[in-house]
Every structure is written in C-alpha cells, then in structure tokens.
Amino acid sequence: MTITLPSISLLPYLPEIVLLITALLVLVIDTFAGEKRWLVWLALLGTIVAGVTTWSLSLGPTLYLQDMLAADPYALFIDMVVLIITAISLLLAYDWLNSHAHQQGEYVALLLFSAVGMMTMGAATNVITIFVALEILSLSLYVLTGFARERLTSGEAALKYFLLGAFASAFFLYGVALLYGATGHFDLVGIGKNMAGTGLMAAAGVALLLVGFSFKVALAPFHMWTPDVYQGAPTSVTAFMSVGAKAAGFAAFLRFFHVALAGSYATWGPALAALAVLTMTWGNLAALNQESVKRMLAYSSIAHAGYALVGLAAGNALGMSGLLFYLLAYAFMNLGAFGVIIMLEKKGSGDLSMSALRGTAREHPLLAATMAVFMFSLAGVPPLAGFFGKFYVFGAAVKANMTWLAIVGIINSAISAYYYLRVSVLMYMVEPDENTTDVATNNRPVLAFALLVALVFVIGIGLWPGIWMQMAQQAAALLG
C-alpha cells in the first residue's frame, strides 16, 4: 500500500497563523518581561498584521487543507469582523489588565486563541473543523470568564459556562455522528449532496446540531447560561464573547444551513423562524426589569441573536448579507455599550447597577452621550448602525414571504426601546443619589479611544450603510 502525502498549502490560513504566533510570543515574553503593559500592544500589532494579511491575500475563492477550510469572501469578511472585535476588546481590557498584571500574558494569549477559533469557524467547510474551531473558541472563553479570581461570581460564571457549554458540545457531536451515519460524509457539500432521501436519522442529526449551535449563540430556549455568564465574567471578556462568539457561531451556522441543507429550506426555514420569534420575545421580555446593566445587556444580546436569526430564517441572499451586516453593526454597538460599563463600574465590582447610572450625565456628559448613542443604536433608532441591521434582516424576511416575522421583529424592537431608553432616562433625567456619586471614571485614554472607535463606526455605518452593505453582499458568496 502506497501512501501519498497530500499537498499542504497553509498560505490562506496565514491570518490565523499570524495570530497564533503572536499569542505564543505573548506567552513566552510574559515569562520574563518586567513591564507587562506592552503585551497588549504586541497583541494589537499582531491583530493588525493579521488584518493586513487578510486584506492583501487575494487568492480568489479556494478550498484548502483537504477541503476542510475555505478562503472565500465570506470567510474573509468574518475574519475582518473577528479581528476588529479582537482589537477593540484588547483596548477595552487594557486598564483592567494593568490591575491584574501577573495574569496579563495569559489573558491576552487566550483572547487571541479564542479569536483564532472564531476565524476558523468562519472558514470551516467540514463539520470536523467546525467542531474543533468551536472548541478552541469555547475552551479559551471558559477560562477567560473565570479570570477575575478576586470575585466569587467570576469563577461561578466560568463553571456554569463550562458545564453548559460542554453539555452543548456533546449534543453537537451526536448530531454530527447521526448526520455522518445518514449521509456518509463530514464535509458540508457531501452532506448536502446525500441529504435527499435520508430519513429520521438525518433529521435527528440536524436537530441535535441545531441545539448545539443554539447554545453557543444563545438562542431561546437554550440561553439560560447567558445572563449569569455575562454578569459574572470580567466586563471586557463579556464584551468580547457577546459579539465574537455570536459572530463566529452565526458564521458557521449560516454556512451549514446554506451549503449542507440548501435543498431542504422548506423544512428548516419555518423552524428557524419560530426559534427567532421565541428568542427575541423571550430576551426582550426578560430584559425589561433587570437591575444589573450587564444582565440587561445579556438579555438584550439574546434578543439580538433572535433578530440576526431572522436573516438566516429568510434563507435568501438578502438575508445572508443582512445577517453579515448585522453581525458587524452589532459588534460595534455592543462593544461600545460594554466599554461604557467598564468606564463606569466601580473598581473590583465587575458590575454596574441601573441605579448607579442615575444622573451620570451631569458629571460625565460625554460618556453619557456616548452611551445614549449605543443604546439608541441597539434599540434600532435611525440613522444608526443598529437600525440598518434590523432594516436589512427584516427586509429579507418580507422578501421571503415571511412578513409576519418582520412584524413580530418590529414589535419586539418597540418593546426593547423601553429598556434601552431607560438607561438614557436614568442618566439624563434623574437626580444623582447621594450614594451613587462614587462611580469611578478616572482618566483612561486607551479605553476612551476604544469607545471613540466604536462610536465612529456606529455613526459611520448608520450614515453610509450602502458601503457596508455592499461589502456584506460581496461577502455573501459561499464556496461550497
């Protein structure tokens, strides 16, 4: 028996490799560096280099590594979104890391490892790669969640996240096994070709995969971990995972449904639509009376997963590009909102209560205005990024003859306006309490810069949505 070695071309994987090398460098330098502050800047440099690599690697759509990964416009778009998220998350964590100097290297390295997992998920064209990438991103996030060792809630959040995440992975894996049994393939194209005529086993496999995916992107009724984990994790980690894990999860989710299950849209379209309705309604209703801002944003992120799912449930080209646009817009507005929380939260508390927001506009007018923009954008007020995200995904639903879904989405947006505007009302129209004046905002230029970047993009995407939508449309070309 002769064994021929396959030709291995790692060139299209270069952006991820750059990030991996940066992460390893950070770990090595961390062991003997006296001044750890530079590690964040090194990681940021690695992220930028990876971004430039992504941009300049115009290899044309190609499959590589035994067709396990794709370098198509779609994967490149997800790469860029993840890299932007990583860069802003590094800046958001900068001040917090300086008070946790002995852990700085691990934090930065784990963040980069997680980003590699996210980017790989966007490129994966085989359920094996999707699974491995999902685990790379999840395992790093479990540890990051428990990083604030001085707070009991952080460890608790990490434990809960881990147990439910691993539980979901088991479902995902079982789904993969059943799909393999039904079709004899692991690659999405092979599954798609052999899907016709498969019976109950394939359906059960898809259902189990859907459960696994739903856990990861926090769709109701598999979202139970989200509020606890988002509240307990260090806020910079919450910001990163709320947008990063969601973008990566939806990226793989969409590729799976559009490539492997393209022929059976009639079955999964309505199912996903029902899931979207359940998710956004549940998330919005639960967010209405939360006392912790982080917990409120956790439920809001569940609702946003529901809106994004509308784009997938629509199943058409507009839905696909709308979803990509949504992920991008959501990344900036949510990172920004969490950035403001980091700015306002008391040192070591890792959380911010609604009542602590009272009257903050008086002392911090700029910060309050920034938060108001992010809240308006999350609520979907034009002309901000969040409005056009919703506009495109709901438009896709109408185009797919699911007008009822778009109407439910719009009603939900109206409900959500209540709790987003409540933040602004508390900041602007309520007198500050005696005991809430200890909200700490000292001079933090790095954090302020990250907020500024997020703010510019939220407004920029809102003012010129056409440019970004065009990018998303070009990216919505999947390589089978």
Added chain:
Amino acid sequence: MIPLSWYLVVGALLFVIGFYGALSRRNAIAILMSIELMLNAVNINFLAFWRYLTPKEMAGQVFAIIAITVAAAEAAVGLALVIAVYRSRDTVSVDEVDLLKG
C-alpha cells in the same frame, strides 16, 4: 456479524444515561463525568458508522480520535475551573454555587 443497529442502540443508551446524569447530579465533577460519557457514546457511533458505512475512508475514525482529544482538553479546563471554585468556596455542588441569578 453484529448488526449496525446494536451499536447504535448502545451508543444511544450511553448518551441518554450521560444526559440523565448531567441533569440530575449536583456535584460538578459528576456532571463532568456524565458529559464525558455522552461524548464517548458519540465515539461508539462514529466508529460503528465508519466500520459499516465507509470502511475505506479514514474520516470517521479520525473524527473519533479528534473527539477524544477535545474531550481530554475539555476535562483539563473543566477540572481546573472546578478546583478554582472549590478553593474559593469549599464546595463543588452546583446548588450551592448560586450567587448569580435573576
């Protein structure tokens, strides 16, 4: 030769036992063990499908090995988190780890 369906039934039974354990146990380590049981139940399925459906291709076997590796990494991270929680709270019961709720 033992028919394929027998392996699948064993796999499904093990998965359900693990599922039950993960939901009913209160000890975090017992939950972790139950999850490992679920993952290994899936490995039985992978190997059975590989042997009966596509014995010429390695993919099924390789995926089982990858799943084992991932399960090992998961156990390492999970046990580390359990130890971290135990050190700060002196308990690994998920009922008593309940600061976050609402």
